[in-house]
Amino acid sequence: MNAYWQLTLAQLKIFIRNRQVLFWSLLFPLFFMVMFGSFFGNGTSVSINGLVVDHDQTEASRLFIAAFGQQPAFSLETAENEADAMERLKRGDRHIVIVIPRGYEEKLNRWTENADSGNKEPVRIKVYYDQTNVTASQTALAIVNLIADGISKQIVRYTPVMTVEQEGVQSLNLKYIDFLVPGIVAMMIMSNNLNGVAAQIASWRERGVLRRMQSTTLKASTFIASQITARLLLNGLQAVIVLVVARFVFGTQVNGSWFTLLLFVVLGTLAFMAIGFIIAGLARTPESAGPIAGFLSFPMLFLGGVFFPIQNIPEFLQPLVRLLPISHLTTALRQVMNVGAGMTEMWPEALNLGGWLIAAFIVSAFTFKWE
Amino acid sequence: MLPDQNPVIEAEHLVKRYGDFTAVRGVSFQVRRGEIFGLLGPNGAGKTTTMEMIEGLRRPDEGTARVAGFDTQKDLKKVKEIIGVQLQSTSLFELLKVKEIIRMYASFYPHSVPVEPLLDDMILAEKANDRVKNLSGGQKQRLAIALALVNDPLVVFLDEPTTGLDPQARRTLWDIVLKLKERGKTIVLSTHYMDEAHMLCDRICLMDRGEIIALDTPSNLIRGLQTDSAIEFRIRNREEYTPDQWEDIVQQLRTVDEVKRVDTREGDYVLYTNDLQKTLVSLIAKANAEKWRLADLKTRTATLEDVFIHMTGRSLREE
Numbered sequence: 001m002n003a004y005w006q007l008t009l010a011q012l013k014i015f016i017r018n019r020q021v022l023f024w025s026l027l028f029p030l031f032f033m034v035m036f037g038s039f040f041g042n043g044t045s046v047s048i049n050g051l052v053v054d055h056d057q058t059e060a061s062r063l064f065i066a067a068f069g070q071q072p073a074f075s076l077e078t079a080e081n082e083a084d085a086m087e088r089l090k091r092g093d094r095h096i097v098i099v100i101p102r103g104y105e106e107k108l109n110r111w112t113e114n115a116d117s118g119n120k121e122p123v124r125i126k127v128y129y130d131q132t133n134v135t136a137s138q139t140a141l142a143i144v145n146l147i148a149d150g151i152s153k154q155i156v157r158y159t160p161v162m163t164v165e166q167e168g169v170q171s172l173n174l175k176y177i178d179f180l181v182p183g184i185v186a187m188m189i190m191s192n193n194l195n196g197v198a199a200q201i202a203s204w205r206e207r208g209v210l211r212r213m214q215s216t217t218l219k220a221s222t223f224i225a226s227q228i229t230a231r232l233l234l235n236g237l238q239a240v241i242v243l244v245v246a247r248f249v250f251g252t253q254v255n256g257s258w259f260t261l262l263l264f265v266v267l268g269t270l271a272f273m274a275i276g277f278i279i280a281g282l283a284r285t286p287e288s289a290g291p292i293a294g295f296l297s298f299p300m301l302f303l304g305g306v307f308f309p310i311q312n313i314p315e316f317l318q319p320l321v322r323l324l325p326i327s328h329l330t331t332a333l334r335q336v337m338n339v340g341a342g343m344t345e346m347w348p349e350a351l352n353l354g355g356w357l358i359a360a361f362i363v364s365a366f367t368f369k370w371e
Numbered sequence: 372m373l374p375d376q377n378p379v380i381e382a383e384h385l386v387k388r389y390g391d392f393t394a395v396r397g398v399s400f401q402v403r404r405g406e407i408f409g410l411l412g413p414n415g416a417g418k419t420t421t422m423e424m425i426e427g428l429r430r431p432d433e434g435t436a437r438v439a440g441f442d443t444q445k446d447l448k449k450v451k452e453i454i455g456v457q458l459q460s461t462s463l464f465e466l467l468k469v470k471e472i473i474r475m476y477a478s479f480y481p482h483s484v485p486v487e488p489l490l491d492d493m494i495l496a497e498k499a500n501d502r503v504k505n506l507s508g509g510q511k512q513r514l515a516i517a518l519a520l521v522n523d524p525l526v527v528f529l530d531e532p533t534t535g536l537d538p539q540a541r542r543t544l545w546d547i548v549l550k551l552k553e554r555g556k557t558i559v560l561s562t563h564y565m566d567e568a569h570m571l572c573d574r575i576c577l578m579d580r581g582e583i584i585a586l587d588t589p590s591n592l593i594r595g596l597q598t599d600s601a602i603e604f605r606i607r608n609r610e611e612y613t614p615d616q617w618e619d620i621v622q623q624l625r626t627v628d629e630v631k632r633v634d635t636r637e638g639d640y641v642l643y644t645n646d647l648q649k650t651l652v653s654l655i656a657k658a659n660a661e662k663w664r665l666a667d668l669k670t671r672t673a674t675l676e677d678v679f680i681h682m683t684g685r686s687l688r689e690e
Contacts, residue, residue, distance in 0.1 A: 006478035010467055017466040017502075207462040215428055215456040216522075217448060218479040371428075 003218055004226050011230035025196075029188045029242045033250060036180050047073040048140045050096040051085040054078060058105035064125075065100075067147045074143055089128055096140040099126040111155050178253050181246040182333035183306040185239050189268045190300060190326055192235045195293040197227070197276025202289035205280075205371060214370040224277070224368070232269055239265045255340030264336065264346075267353045268329040274360030275325075281367030305330040328352040379404040379439055379526060379557050380425060386433035387420050394420045396581040397434070402526075402559060407552050409572030410561040411675065417581040418561040419459055422528050425559070426456050439525055452480065455519030459530040459561075463514065465504035469495055472503060473517055480522040493517040493547065509540030516547065527551060529560045533567060545571060565675035577679060584682045592678045598631045598643035601677060602650060604668040605638055606658075623661060628653035634680055641680075643673065 015022065050068070054061050068076045076098070079085035085097045107123045127144055129137035152158075204210050213223065243261065246252040254261065276293070283289035300306075303313060304326030313321050321327050332349035335341035343350065378401035387395040395417040402408040410418040423429040425436040427443040427450050435442060441449040463472055470486060477483035490496045493513045498506060506514065512532055519527050529548065533541040548571055551558060562568050568575050569589045577585040577592065585592055593599075612620065617635075624633045624642060629650045634641040644650040647670055658665050 002478040006475045010464060010471065010475050013471065014464055014466045208458055208460050209462060209464065211428060212456070212458055212463070212518075213479070215426055215451065215454075215458070216476065216479040217451045217481070 004222050004229075007223060007226035008229045011226060012234065015230065015234050025188070025192055026238055026241065029184045030245060032184050033177070033181060033242075033246060036176065048075070048096065048136055048143070049094045050074065050076045050098060050140060051079040051088060051094050052076050052098045052100065053080075053082045053085050054100045055102040056100050056104035060105035060108050061100045064104075064147070064151065067150070068143070071143050071147075074140070086128065089130055092130065092133075095130055095133060095136040096144070097128040098144060099128070101126070108155065177246075177250055178338055179309075179334065180307070181243070181250070181252040182337050183330050185242055185246075185265070186268065186304070186326060186330040186333055187301060187306045188242060189235065189239055189265065189329065190272050190297055190304075192238065193231065193269055193272035194276045194279070194297050195290070196235075197231065197273050198279035198283060198289040198293045199286060201227075201277065201280035202283045203286040205369070206286045208371075210370045220368065220370070228270070228273060231273055232266065235269050235273075236262075236265055239269070252337070254337050256336035256342060260342055260346070261333065261336050263343075264329065264332045264350070264353070267350060267357065268325070268333075271325050271329075271353045271357040271360065274357050274364055277364035278360055278367055281364055281369060300324055300326040303327070305334075323352075325353055325356040377404055378402060380408075380559065381437045382421070382425060382434070383436070384434035385421060385424050385431045385436060387417075387424060387429060388432050394581055395424070395431075398578075398581075398583055399434075400576055400583065400586055402557060404557055405552070405555055406573040407548065407558045407560060407571050409568040409575040410559070410578055411563070411565065411568040411572075411575050411679075412578035413563055413679075415580075416578040418578055419530055420581075421578070422530055422559060422561055426454060426528055427451065428456075452482075452522065453525040455522060455524035455527045457512075457515045457519045457527075457529045457532060459534070463503050463511070463518075466502060468500050468502055469506070469514060470499040472514070473521060476518045477521040482523065483521050484523045489517050489520060492520075492550070494543065507540070509536050509543060512536060512540070512544060513547065516544075520551075524556070526557045526559065529558060531561055531563070533562065533564065541567070565679070569675055575675070577675075577682065579679070579683045585678065589675060592675060593673055596643065596673050596678055596681055598645050599673055600644055600647045600650075600670060601673050602642040602644065602647070602654065602668070602670050604640055604654075605666045606640070607664040607666040608662075609638060620661075620663075623657060624654075627657055632681070641677075643677070 052065055052068075054065065065076060065078070068074055079088075079097070082097075082099060085094075085099075088094050089097045101124060104123055104125075107121065110120055125144070125148060127141065129141060131137060153160075201210075240262070243254070243265075247254050275296070279289060279292050279296070283292055302308075303317065303321050304310070304324050305321075306326070310321055310327055310331070328349040332341075332346050332353075335346060335349075380400075380402035382401070383399050385395055385398045386393065398417070398421050400408075410421060412418050420429060424431045424434075425438065425443060427447045430444065435444070437443065438450045439453055441453075443450050467475070469490070473486050473489065477486065487496070490499050493516060495510065495513055495517060498510060503511065503514065516527075516529065516532065519529070532548070533544050536544065545567070548558060548560065560568075560571060572589060574586065574588055575592060576583055585595070587595070606620065609617070609620075621633055621635060621640075624630065624640060627642065627650055629644045629646040630642045631645070632643040634643075642650060642654065651670070655665075657663075
């Protein structure tokens with residue numbers, strides 16, 4: 001028991017004194033978060049800059065322009081002349097140029113004043129848009145259409161026959177960072193444990209550190225148990241730090257319980273550590289441990305739902321994806337954080353990770369070598 | 372303190388093969404309690420493999436080894452409790468402090484010695500709170516020996532403890548090894564330095580290519596050469612002769628008075644003799660007659676190196 005504590009303590013001291021590893025393994029996920037968080041952070045709300053050229057200059061045209069003021073993320077400025085406005089659109093300064101023709105109010109009034117007068121023609125609002133920026137211009141066009149439609153309906157006193165009520169089932173407002181952070185935490189758990197264990201054990205074996213221990217009465221099980229304890233404490237703590245930073249600095253949502261979240265962090269850490277021990281047993285040199293770990297972890301990065309949803313993976317790969325421990329870790333973390341799922345919903349994920357954990361530890365017990 | 376005659380280590384016909392290569396070919400010897408037993412030989416002689424089979428770190432393909440009566444295969448745990456090991460290329464946790472790493476290794480054993488006196492003995496007290504990576508080569512090696520002593524072992528295995536150290540650090544280490552002997556430890560030490568073996572060991576097991584070629588006290592081994600002096604020199608104008616004529620030179624040298632044996636190594640000649648004066652006079656006369664221009668002439672007493680060359684035809688050191 002004394003040996004177990006001494007080894008655990010020693011391993012923790014080694015971790016903490018190895019500032020560089022500590023720094024980079026924490027910096028990496030945080031850097032990812034800042035990068036993706038600020039590039040795509042507001043991915044769902046595109047902000048649109050438009051210009052309006054008002055040739056009519058009437059009460060009605062000003063009302064039309066004012067209607068855009070109620071649209072969030074749509075800023076509309078008035079331009080003096082059309083040529084100027086078009087120039088700025090072409091330069092990419094603006095997403096859209098709206099032109100209100102002369103006689104707008106007059107044409108509009110014909111509809112309201114004498115409802116049966118035959119001299120009715122639709123008012124034409126001209127909209128120029130930049131088709132190279134599809135997302136922004138499509139949104140802008142939709143908004144312009146919406147406003148034009150609203151005014152039309154108001155004028156003809158149209159009562160809708162049918163309405164559509166929109167309601168999100170999860171009633172959640174998720175941003176890309178909410179999707180991303182669980183993925184990054186899963187990635188971090190995978191790489192720290194799988195690659196970390198494999199590289200360190202293989203290097204200790206190469207340098208004879210393990211042989212020296214083998215020549216004492218120390219038992220292999222004590223050594224492995226202390227490794228697991230120290231790494232669980234440290235890698236678990238790192239994951240928690242990233243989660244806390246994500247929650248309180250980047251405002252990532254944690255809708256489920258922190259306890260369940262922590263449980264999955266621990267489960268994921270153990271499962272990937274066990275796989276790391278297998279790689280450490282298989283790798284003959286520390287140089288080969290890295291590539292073997294990379295060979296396993298790199299595809300998992302892309303297949304396991306770290307950066308893209310698992311649903312986007314081609315159909316024929318789905319059975320494989322459903323076996324990977326990383327898929328279940330990302331799913332579990334995401335469901336707990338985004339949706340607030342608890343153990344009652346997440347038990348299949350826990351089961352899969354637990355299965356990997358047990359199977360990998362059994363295999364690693366057979367493949368582990370002191371030298 | 373005179374060595375007790377009871378063997379504390381018994382190696383019987385140890386064989387170790389790696390694929391087609393046989394590293395150790397049937398090595399048998401006994402080590403007495405309280406002696407310093409040296410395994411001397413060039414790199415690749417099988418010293419380390421032999422030691423590691425006795426330590427229980429490698430499984431012999433044939434033969435058995437017993438330490439204090441415990442079989443290193445059947446009673447490995449017992450063996451590990453009574454031996455201390457310093458491996459040839461141990462690297463330790465670089466980021467731990469000296470005191471921490473000693474305490475950690477001590478925790479691996481059911482019984483261990485106090486840390487402070489051990490640090491004093493190994494001249495590491497001042498370095499107790501330094502990290503391993505900041506130690507010099509000699510200090511690291513002393514730490515490795517300290518770790519081999521944490522369980523107060525009966526037998527200490529030191530595998531090339533002074534390789535790569537400067538002369539000062541080597542001498543410090545020799546003193547430590549001799550003090551261990553005074554305290555009654557049995558020490559098995561491997562080295563490829565003949566001076567070290569001569570200086571430290573009570574008995575030397577000379578090994579080459581996985582076999583024992585001689586086993587005796589240092590003085591008996593040298594006595595076995597039957598010559599006590601060696602004369603070394605070069606022939607500066609040797610290049611004027613064809614390689615065929617070089618053989619004639621050796622033949623001529625054999626006829627020098629009192630010469631027991633002639634060795635040549637890449638232009639260096641060694642004559643072994645029991646009568647230094649007669650041989651020298653005769654050699655100078657012959658050199659004059661044959662118009663050899665002798666250079667770098669020196670005389671010395673025969674060493675273990677000469678014993679090894681005599682028995683294997685090769686030098687202990689790899690060129």
